[in-house]
Each structure stands twice: as C-alpha cells, then as structure tokens.
Amino acid sequence: MRICIVAEHASYKFGGEAVLPLHYFSGLRRRGIETWLIVHARTQPELEAALPEDRARIRFIPDAWFHILLFRLSRFLPRRISEASVGLVSVLATQYLARRIVRKLIATEGIDLVHQPIPVSPRFPSLITGLGVPVVIGPMNGGMEYPGAFRHTESLFSRAAIGFGRGLSDFFNSLMPGKKRADVLLVANERTRKALPSGFRGRVVELVENGVQLGTWTASASRAKVPGKARFVFLGRLVDWKALDVVIEALGRVQEAELEVIGDGAMRDAWKQAAEQYGVAERVEFTGFLPHAECAPRLRSALALVLPSIYECGGAVVLEAMASGIPVIATKWGGPADYLDSSCGFLIEPTSREAMVEGFAAAMARLIAEPRLRDELGARGRERVEQHFDWEKKIDRIMEIYHELLPAPAPEYAAAGTAGRR
Template identity: 40%
Template sequence: MTKTNHQDLPFMRILMVVENISRKMGGESGKSFYYLQLLRERNIEVRAICHGRVREELRQEFAQDPEQFQKIHFIDDTWYQAMIWWIGKKFPYRIQDLIFNQIIHWVTQYQGRKLAKKLIQEHQIDLIFEPAPITPKGLSFMYDMGVPVVIGPLSGGLDFPPAFQYMDSKISRLSIKVSRYFSNILNQLVPGKLKADALIVANPQTQAALPQGSQGKLYEVIECGVDLDFWLPKKLHQSQPDQIIRFIYVGRFVDWKGVEFLIEAFHSVVSFNPNVVLELVGDGRLQKQIKNRVKELGIQSHVQFHGWQPRAKVVQLLHKCDVFVMPSLREAGGNAIMEAMAIGLPTITTNWGGPASIVDSRCGILVDPTSPEEFTEGLSKAMIRLTESSQLRDQMAEAAKQRVREDYFDWQSKCDRMIEIFAETLPQTEKVPVLNSR
C-alpha cells in the first residue's frame, strides 16, 4: 500500500459535522474522535459541530489545547426532542432506534445545518466531512452548502441471513420494511445523500442500500479502524501439550451478536477437550439468560464472565487468549475483530456482512449461517480445529497481524486515504504543503 505524500495535497479547512465525537462512547463516536485527532495531527485546520452531551469530555480531552476546543461548536437538545425520546421509550428497541431516535437526530442535524452555513462564511471552510451516522439510508442535511460535501465511510443496509430472519419480530420486520421504503422518499425531501460530492461505502451491500438517485463519486473504504499504537501484538509462545486454550468474545449481549449460538457450540468443544476456557467480555439484555444457560449446560467452570471492561483491560484479556470468536449475524463492520487481529489472534466469525470482508482464510475461519443448527455446529468444529493445532493458530496469528495492516484497516492509513478523497473532491487550487505527522 502506497503511503500518502502530504506535500502533494492542498491546504484544507475542514468542517466535521457529526452528532457525537467521543473516545469514551466508542463506536461511531470513537471513529469520529479518531478523525478529528488525526486530521489535526496532519496540520489540517479542522472545526467540528457536535452535540452538547460530549462538551465536558472534549473540554477535558483538549485541556492542553484550548484553541482546538474553541473550534468545536455544540448543539443542545430542545424540549420537544426530550418529549420524543420519552414517548419512544414505550416502544420496542428496534422501533425506538428506527423511528423516534431518527426524528431526534433529524432535529439535531437541522440545527447543525444552520450552524454549518454560518461557520462556512465566517471561517472560509473548504469542505464538509460527515463521518456519521454510518447508515446508508440515513438523512443528511448537508446539501446546498456552497462547498463540497463528503459523507462516510457508510456501513449497514444489512439484514439477518435468511435462515435467521425469525430473530426479528413481525412488528420489527414491518417497521424495517416501512422505514426503508419511506427513506427513499425522505432522501428526496432532504437530499444530502443525493447531492453529496463523494460517498464512501464500506462494502457492496452498503452501496446497494444507498438512496435511489445518489450522484456523488463512490469510494470504498471499510468503516472500521484500529489504532496500532494501542492494540499492540502479543508475543507468541511455544504451546505445551496440556495447555488450556482460551477463546474470547468481546461485544454486547444482544440477539444479533449470536452469543447464544456460541454458548451451545462451546458446550460441544468442552465435551471434546476439557482444556478450554471461554472468556466473555461485555454486557447487555441477554447477559442473565446466557449465564443461566451456561449453568444448565454445566460448563460454568469453563466460562468466565467479565462484564463490560475499559479498553486497557480488554487488551490485557486479549493478550492472554488464543482465539477470538465473533458469531455476529448482522455485523456491518467489525471493529472488535480488527483489534483482536492486530494483537495477533486468529478469528472465528460469521461468513456474512462486515466480518466476511475483514477475515479471510489466512487469518481465520468463516462459518456459514445456513441454519441455526449448522451454524452452531460450524462454530464448534472451527473451535475444535484451532484447539487441536497450535501450528495453525500461530500461522493465522501472523497472517492476522499482516492483514490488519493492509487495505486501510489501521487509523493512520485510513486517515491518509480520507485526505486523498478530500483532495480529489476539492476544486483544483494552488497546492500548499500539508505537514506529514509521521
């Protein structure tokens, strides 16, 4: 992969418009924080518009750089957004997320649009960058702003595999169908995605899910990123004959993450080889149910529940383990997978969505979600296979570390690629050197 020559890029004044910029919140918010941080390191003048809920966190983050904090502009909730949130809490989670939370977000985006127009004039902004929300059909209010708009990387538009669509209730499936139908209409009314100068997508599924009529230039860059300065590789040690093999899952305890299938599969692994342990890191609505099932299966001495843990603790746990397992059934991205790969863990994951784009046969095992029974059996066979062969684990570990440094998986190269896209999107102007941060 060719490194960016920053001296060939024009000087830029970028305005990031994104609801949350937060290292603590993680997810989309954490990705936005990385973009803000790395763009600044490359001597790009970057301002940001975000929600007031992250004001104090960012004040602390930039305590040593108050000038940059002054370049972050905050939007606070209105009273009617609070009322919409209160009403939405009475509905199922998917409906809350697809309808009520979207309405709240639209109000924030509309406020952001008005503020962005003001900042463009006051600070001679060259380009608007909207890294989130990552959903391809989500509305963007950043249109007719007088400067180019770059949106993405987007990810999503993903359903359960056909054999697992029963996991969505009938009302949720209907809500999804209706929301997707109306999203095309809404995107005609609020044509930010249609008029964007550049749209960055994570995969072909996301590209296919874009609103009808999108005209911007398309780029493909995976939406996840891994900080190679933080997720450092672990040292490989020669395996011992009776060594305990440790599998680890890091993620939420929700149905679409597939944790219940992992538990059933691991029960078979324990029956085959009792020298195994499954470390479960995270929490969520299904945590109590999963704990009860572990007891019913009689494998509680082989399963350790760690609950939610900060990043530093997750790193420590990953370094003690041998194989990462992510049985997610509707994973558009795969941040946790890439972090485990950077550390040097082979991965067992689902041959569907984002994980299928990240993991290949060199660095892990992809399990086809053909049916619940076959998926469970496939997970157990994959775990048994890696339990039996230390040589295969070591080969995949080395390939995983190499793989995560390719194709813009790490944040440094990802940010360089974004700058290239910005430069291609801007009108050709006299080029002024931009300092290389490396």
C-alpha cells in the same frame, strides 16, 4: 485546508459507529490540519477529558427536551423500529441544530469542507447540505438483512415496518436531500452502494468504514499462552444480534475452553442465564465494559476472538483482534466476511443455529489442538491489517478525497505524528 466533522455521536465508550468521527478528527489533528468537530453534548464530559488540547475545536449541540422525550419513547420499541422512527426524528433534529452551527463556523472560521461520517446507514437522510462548501458523507455500510435461517429473530410486525420504511427511503431523501446533493458518497462495499437512495449526483468512492490504530492494537512478541484452560474472548455490546448464546452453547462442547465476555448491554442477564443453562457458568467471565487501553492486552493474551453476530455491518473488533495477532472465529455474514478470510481465521456459515454452534465448537477445538495453526493465522491477520486497514492509511486516503474537492492545488501535508498542532 479547514475541515469540519459533523456527527450525532463521537465516543470511545458508546461502541459501534460512534468512534468513527473521533478517528477522523484525531487523525487529521495529528497531521496539523485545522479541524473542528460538531457533536451532541451527551458526550461532552468524555470528550473534554479525552481531548483536552482540542476542547476549543469541539462544538457541542445542546440536549433539548425533545431529545429526552424521544429517548424515553425508544425504550418501548423493538430496536430496528426504534431506529427507523423515533431514532430517525432524534438524529434529524440533531442534524438540524448541527447545520446551524456548521454555517456559523463556515462564516467565522472559513471552513473549506464538511465531512459527515455517521450515521453509516446508506438510507438514512441527511440535512447537511446547502452550505456553500463541498460535503463528503460516509463511509457508509448497510443494506443488511438477517441470514435466512434467522429471519424469525424479528417479529412479522417489525419486518413489515422496516420494509415499509425502506420503501419510503427515496421519498425521505428527496425531502432531506443531503445525500442526493453531496459531492462524494463513501461506501464500504457494493452491498452499500446498491442501498443508496436513487438520484444522487455525487461521486461514489469505495472506502471501508473501519480501521485499526496499529499503535494501540499490537501483536505479542511471545506467542506462549498462560497455562490453564484455553481462553477465548468476545468483545462488543451485549445486544441480541450479537448472538453470544451460540458461543456459550458451543463452549459446552469444548471442555478445555473458557470465555471472557468484555462489554455490556441489555442481554447481559439473559446470557448469564444461558451460561447456567448450558452448564458452563464457571467457564464464562462477564468482565463488563473496558476502555481500549485495557482491552488490547486482553486480546493479545487470548487464544482467539469469537464473534457470532448475525447482523454485523462492520465489526471493527475483528480488525482489532487481527492486529493483535490472534485468530478470529466469526459468522460468515456482513462486515466480518469482508475483513476475514481463511488465511487468518474461520468463517462459520449461518445456515442454522445448530450449524453455527457446531461450527464455532469445531473451530475452537481445532485452535486448541493446533498451536502452530493458530500462530500462523494470527501472523497472517496482522499482515492483512497492516496492508489494508491501518487508520493512518485511511487518513491518507480521506485527505486525498478532500484535496480532489478543493479548488486550491493540493498542498503537501506532514506525515502522521510529525506535525505540531496549530
């Protein structure tokens, strides 16, 4: 079995969906599967340093002048309009170049199957088609809207533009029919299934897009906390829809708590100002970006993860916190609501901003006051991740899907970590 993974980005540093292609590529290579990765050259230094043994199996799409131009244009547009306009053009241009590389690999390396795990948007067109081998796309996760109480977050113009773009989704997917012609479309949930373009012919399979590497994200053997204030952690990109200001305001109502913010982004300065405004600046530490290896021990030693996002399709950090054996307090919206339940954390209804502030404050105060509860929630979270979200089990499942599409009888494959590289 010879597999080609195709992606716009593949990075441990970019955050969001960019890490997903690396999980598939690395997971398959651990099984000794002949696998190649095609990705844009903007992550070449990172990948060559992180995957030195597999450098020969990675093909980089060169950065062209139009990529630079489109990136510069995107900085002047609202996020979602940028993604649906210049972002769309940039990704499709990259896919066009990637498709040419895939065709060469099929001819020279005998690729049996092509897998395009990102973009995760179910409406985004794909040019990965007409290759003469089976194509798998996904897992996708989308069809999202802001909660009703937060629709004002976007301007009327932005909402109208996004609505218009979604209305044209079927048209664009007819012009660029990769998803309509794919052999298998993987979706994370029913919401995403409903957002797929009409007229697709492939089989739709439900598979959550996120998972956890249990060897990296481990629970602490000792549940004792470091003396001092109760430390909560936020881990993620600092972008507007993460709504970190909600937790910063909630912190003002929980005097025993402090917050560590791990990550970076455009909202960093604004949220530093919010901490000053709410009088909690001395209890909020902006750590900046940290690699996974450094994030894991910080999560393990925290009292809980807080994630007040109002537009989170996935939320891998929720699973990472659960795997680390700590409770999670998150917005009951999108991906976190798919992963989390009352057995392992708190889901806060986004009925209004004030309701969210009060909900996060109440949950934080309760976890501080009830150590037995937080230990129980943390233990149940770890169990839930082991049962449903282990990346090794996801690799097992994706290999089953690959085998179902290939004409040869399914060969036996090695257990994780036992097969040597080829």
